[in-house]
Amino acid sequence: MTSTWITTRAWLLMLPLLIVMVAIIGWPLVDTVRLSFTDAKLVGTEGSFVGLDNYVKILSGSNFQRTLITTFWFAVLSVSAEMVIGVLAALLLNQQFYGRSILRALMILPWALPTVVNATLWRLIYNPEYGALNAMLMQFGLIDAYRSWLGEPGTALASLIVADCWKNFPLVALIALAALQAVPRDITAASMVDGAGAWSRFRFVIMPYLAGPLMVALVLRTIEAFKVFDIIWVMTRGGPANSTRTLSILVYQEAFSFQRAGSGASLALIVTLLVTVLAVAYAALIRKSAGVS
Amino acid sequence: MERRSLTASVLVHLAALLLLVVILAPVVWLFVMSISSTPDLIAKPLHWWPGTVDLSRYGVLLSSVANSAGEAFVASLFNSIKVAGMATVAALMVAVPSAWAVSRTPSVGWSLYAVIATYMLPPVALAVPLYMTLAWAGLLNNVFGLALVYLTILAPFTTWLMKSGFDSIPREIESAATMDGARLDQILRLITLPLAAPVMATAALFAFLLAWDEFFYALLFTSDQRAKTLTVAIADLAGGRVSDYGLIATAGVLAALPPLIVGLFMQRALIAGLTSGGVKG
Numbered sequence: 001m002t003s004t005w006i007t008t009r010a011w012l013l014m015l016p017l018l019i020v021m022v023a024i025i026g027w028p029l030v031d032t033v034r035l036s037f038t039d040a041k042l043v044g045t046e047g048s049f050v051g052l053d054n055y056v057k058i059l060s061g062s063n064f065q066r067t068l069i070t071t072f073w074f075a076v077l078s079v080s081a082e083m084v085i086g087v088l089a090a091l092l093l094n095q096q097f098y099g100r101s102i103l104r105a106l107m108i109l110p111w112a113l114p115t116v117v118n119a120t121l122w123r124l125i126y127n128p129e130y131g132a133l134n135a136m137l138m139q140f141g142l143i144d145a146y147r148s149w150l151g152e153p154g155t156a157l158a159s160l161i162v163a164d165c166w167k168n169f170p171l172v173a174l175i176a177l178a179a180l181q182a183v184p185r186d187i188t189a190a191s192m193v194d195g196a197g198a199w200s201r202f203r204f205v206i207m208p209y210l211a212g213p214l215m216v217a218l219v220l221r222t223i224e225a226f227k228v229f230d231i232i233w234v235m236t237r238g239g240p241a242n243s244t245r246t247l248s249i250l251v252y253q254e255a256f257s258f259q260r261a262g263s264g265a266s267l268a269l270i271v272t273l274l275v276t277v278l279a280v281a282y283a284a285l286i287r288k289s290a291g292v293s
Numbered sequence: 294m295e296r297r298s299l300t301a302s303v304l305v306h307l308a309a310l311l312l313l314v315v316i317l318a319p320v321v322w323l324f325v326m327s328i329s330s331t332p333d334l335i336a337k338p339l340h341w342w343p344g345t346v347d348l349s350r351y352g353v354l355l356s357s358v359a360n361s362a363g364e365a366f367v368a369s370l371f372n373s374i375k376v377a378g379m380a381t382v383a384a385l386m387v388a389v390p391s392a393w394a395v396s397r398t399p400s401v402g403w404s405l406y407a408v409i410a411t412y413m414l415p416p417v418a419l420a421v422p423l424y425m426t427l428a429w430a431g432l433l434n435n436v437f438g439l440a441l442v443y444l445t446i447l448a449p450f451t452t453w454l455m456k457s458g459f460d461s462i463p464r465e466i467e468s469a470a471t472m473d474g475a476r477l478d479q480i481l482r483l484i485t486l487p488l489a490a491p492v493m494a495t496a497a498l499f500a501f502l503l504a505w506d507e508f509f510y511a512l513l514f515t516s517d518q519r520a521k522t523l524t525v526a527i528a529d530l531a532g533g534r535v536s537d538y539g540l541i542a543t544a545g546v547l548a549a550l551p552p553l554i555v556g557l558f559m560q561r562a563l564i565a566g567l568t569s570g571g572v573k574g
Contacts (some may be wrong), residue, residue: 003400009477010398014391017408017448024423024445025411031422042424089312096304097309105560106316111322112556114506116524117545120531121323126537132322135339166319207505227415230508234528247508251417256513261421279413 012079036266054266063250064267070157073245075225078161078168083218085165086172087210091202093173104177107170115167118248119234122163126150126235150236153243160244164231172217179213180206184205219282226275247271305536323549326542334538336421350543352412366544369526372436376511376522377504379440381497384447385455392455393485397464405456412449416509419445427514434520442510447500454499458492460486495562502552523548 033125036054040047058064092106108116125132128148137143149159183206193204229248238245238253245253251271255264297305321411326334329343356363393407423442424433432438461483469481486493508524515521521529527548530541 006398007400010394010401012405013394014401017387017391017452018404020387020444021411024441025414025419026424028419029414031425032418034538035421042421043428061544064441092308092312094306095305095309096297097305097312099309103309103313103316105557108556108560109316109320109553112552113549114524116506116508116527116550117323117549120527120541120545121319123531125319125322125328126400127538130335130339132339137338139338166315170316182541201561209491212398223413227417230524233508234531235514237532248415248417252418252513255421256415256424261425265421268415268421271415272418275413275415282413 031269032265033109035262036269038262040261040265042255042261042264047262050262054263055270058263058267058270064270066242067245067247067250070244071226071228074157074161074164074228074244074246075222078164079218079221079225081161081165082169082172082221083214085169086217087176087214089169089173090176093177107174109170110167111171111174113167115230116234118163118167119231122166123150123161123235126159153241156236156240156244160232160235164225164228165233167231168221172221174213175213175217176210179210183209198267215285216282219278219285223275223278223282226271226278247274308512323542323545326539327546331537331539347539350537351547353452353540354543354547362540365518365521366526366547369521369523370517370519370547372515373523375436376440376443376520379437380443380447381451381500383440383444383495384451384500387444387448387496388451388455388496389486389489390489390571392452393459393481394493395452396456396459397467405452408449409453412446412453416445420510420513423510423515426446433514436520437528439511439514439520440504441520442514443504443507446503446507450503451500454496456490458489461492462488469470495559498555498559502555505551567574 033046037049037051038047039050039053087106093100093107113121126149127135128146128151131146131149133149134143134146138146147155149155187205190203191201196205227248228246229252232244232246232249233252236244238249247267248271251264251268252262254267258264317398325341325343328346328348329340330345330347333340353361354363354366357367358364391405391408395402425446426441427433427435427438430438432441466484466488467480470484475483506524507522508528511522511525512528515525527541527544530544535541
């Protein structure tokens with residue numbers, strides 16, 4: 001068999017996938033670009049070419065800026081909390097204790113719970129009249145009146161972040177645990193003999209093994225957090241007073257609630273651009289970590 | 294493992310207990326809510342454990358009496374199974390041949406990275422044209438239309454998983470069969486695909502769950518019982534004026550059961566996939 005034939009055969013086998021990808025991803029993406037330069041409505045009018053109008057309006061508008069900041073805080077706070085708690089949990093799960101294998105197995109539960117169910121569950125927990133959080137804090141004497149955790153702009157975003165963090169830190173923990181188990185025993189033992197304390201042991205002996213996988217987890221989680229929609233939609237729909245409105249929620253409102261397909265499309269492309277920058281960083285990191293190990 | 298002092302050991306056990314409570318408490322509470330009577334759930338101070346176990350809501354949701362909460366729930370349950378099932382089968386049909394081709398022909402490997410890159414795309418980037426096209430084709434609020442859209446997520450995902458699956462099957466087995474005069478279709482049918490069956494099953498399972506959990510497209514493209522999936526039905530319950538919190542919790546428990554069971558039993562495969570996929574890309 002000639003190598004040309006093998007290559008041709010490979011392309012033929014890939015043809016169904018490529019056709020599907022072009023039809024349901026490639027073409028819609030191109031069409032989103034086209035729409036972003038028009039004032040098209042979701043239903044009815046085709047719209048006409050308006051140049052960069054949509055982009056100018058969005059980038060100079062306060063809605064977008066405020067939403068970008070909200071998204072930024074959601075991503076930074078939830079991802080960094082997930083990383084810290086995840087690594088701490090992994091260090092713990094790497095110790096010896098009774099029931100360790102059961103606890104390791106249970107770590108999968110929050111992650112396996114569908115996002116919508118997780119959001120619904122926490123919405124019930126935060127319920128202002130009958131929620132478990134209010135009941136618990138009251139019984140411990142930590143608050144003297146029930147609060148509306150998701151109903152007040154001051155606490156809504158923080159409450160969402162807790163719910164998101166609970167679901168996602170176990171994933172970081174499991175990835176970090178897998179990396180910890182790759183640290184050779186004799187290295188940690190040798191560093192103890194050399195008199196390294198717990199912190200320097202973590203920093204100089206264990207961290208080099210954790211860095212690669214954690215970087216990957218960090219970037220993947222950050223991309224996910226920038227795209228966040230489900231958990232916020234189910235818990236607050238972006239409210240109260242738009243205090244939890246993230247970029248994906250804003251695109252939904254613009255394109256589907258207000259049916260402005262044109263400016264919705266340009267907003268979606270701005271989000272896509274942000275995510276792409278993160279994804280490129282991801283690819284660079286993977287190449288780097290592959291080169292190191 | 295080095296020896297620890299008693300204090301250290303006690304601290305580790307306390308920390309483990311704390312982690313156990315953090316992980317389990319919300320899940321257990323969801324279940325407790327689903328079996329508590331409404332008076333227990335709205336009592337002040339709250340009853341953390343029901344006086345009497347009330348399983349009636351499971352009966353309500355799984356019954357199909359016309360115009361009941363159960364009818365809507367059962368309809369969305371079947372829609373979820375149909376959509377996730379069709380999307381999974383379609384994804385495997387396009388993913389398996391291309392994953393094999395990429396695995397055996399490294400020179401076309403770059404196309405795989407292009408396919409995987411699309412997995413990072415935010416769904417909002419495709420949502421508007423997909424909506425317009427489905428509307429034009431009369432496939433809005435239709436299980437076939439939604440399954441087609443789910444291919445945007447499942448096809449890259451399954452191709453990625455299957456490619457690493459084929460990578461672990463030595464190509465020497467295939468070349469040996471070629472020397473014995475077997476044709477390509479015979480090799481694939483009799484040797485490669487049977488060897489890849491476990492990976493294919495895993496890929497199918499995860500793809501199914503991915504579609505099962507999906508919410509954004511389902512929210513956009515479905516509007517009533519003919520196509521609404523479970524996630525949309527639950528979001529409706531949670532956001533609506535339903536005053537029976539136990540009923541919402543019950544719907545959540547039922548929707549969460551399949552992925553929780555799969556997660557617990559397939560943990561090893563799951564973590565292997567996460568870590569190898571994460572590191573090798």
